[in-house]
Amino acid sequence: MSNKPKLIIHVGPGKTGSSVIQEWLSSNRKLLLDEGYLYPKHKVDKNGISSGNFRSIFSEDKNGRFIFDVDKASSLIEHAERDGVEYILLSSEAFINLVKPLAEYFEDVHFIFYLRNPIESSESLYNQSVKRHFNTLLITTPKVVSFNKLLKLHELTKSFAHRLSLRFYGDNFFSGGNIVQDFLETIGLRRITVTNAKVINGSYSFEALEFKRLLNQFPLIELHQELDIFLQQYQGDISSFSVYSEEQFEEYKGKATVALENMFSLLGLENSSFQKVVEEQTQRERFSQVLSEPAASKILQSMYEYSPSLFSQVRNIVSSKYLSFLDFSPLNDQMFDYIARPISPMKRSLSTLMRKLVKPEVSYSLTGSPTRENIASLMQALRVKRHMDEGKFLRELALYFEAEGDILQAFKYMNRAKFFRPQGELINRKLCEYADVINTINIKQFE
CATH class of the missing domain: 1.25.40 (Serine Threonine Protein Phosphatase 5, Tetratricopeptide repeat)
Incomplete structure (x- = not known):
């Protein structure tokens, strides 16, 4: 039997609390090391968001593709052996697309996958595309509900005699009441208690989401990084919402219910409680994807107080004659002039x-x-x-x-x-x- 450290790999996927898990793990590396878990260091941005420690065992080639790096993997194992730890713990949503070399190279791997209600996940992924990827389009429902990545991971773990833990995402399913506690118990750290998990990459309000979608027409990266920080802390009037139409919601719910049933059957699992949550899902209050003039004005007023510099940058873009072909309505010069009017x-x-x-x-x-x-x-x-x-x-x-x-x-x-x-x-x-x-x-x- 090998004495090499065992590998635990959290693969996400997206919009299942990975940033929360990674922030806690990154902030508690010493505690984890004392418990016998090596969690390699990685960068965390000012919002507490990171891509995890994917680069601990992957490198980028000259074409920008990520390839499994045997030298890095070997070095990581040697590091763990020197520290005398039993486990190497890695977390990154990027792993889900490149699991095969991990399953082939490492002897003992425990993969962890969080499954979220696909109806919630689809809207969350859309919102994320507006927040981080300059999406300007109205929401549409995905054509299919696919669990191919999970099914592929399941087959790999069976082929190489590894282990797969399928965890369900949601307050009703988390052991201990939050995702960090649930994750720690999944990897065997029941001794550690986390009562409250820090909120990372919080959701925009509806107004902030529509404001960002509007400004995404001019994807100036430096501006949007600052704009994202502002909009994450902006307290709009609408925090719980759905932008699906009633027809879109019901259509996708039907697809998701059937796809879940098929997926559980292929995995040989039964989870009536999770399926029941999806089947009984009701839509949150619906809002049409239009930013009202009062809402836009309120955001700009808050922005002006938060950062006059950011306000000026947004104003310059919206007012630029060179960008007149873009429609930033309801934002207009009069609105900016009123907010930046001379001191009363x-x-x-x-x-x-x-x-x-x-x-x-x-x-x-x-x-x-x-x-x-x-x-x-x-x-x-x-x-x-x-x-x-x-x-x-x-x-x-x-x-x-x-x-x-x-x-x-x-x-x-x-x-x-x-x-x-x-x-x-x-x-x-x-x-x-x-x-x-x-x-x-x-x-x-x-x-």
């Missing part, structure tokens, strides 16, 4: 008050506890309009100091603004920005 009289008044506040002869300060009483006294002394609350006053005061180049004072007042608006998106983002700046300078110069 109320804000101009506040800026005047701020300038007065920082003059040497004015002794008002916010030292001590930021209670409503002492903030209110300051606002009264400066004759701030009654309809401006304490949190907004302090936020604008911090932004003034930022504009004046006094980041430490800006941090001070933004920190007090958070006392009154703890969930304020702009407040929390600015606090992080200020902290980064302050960390790079000598604090003593401000004392």
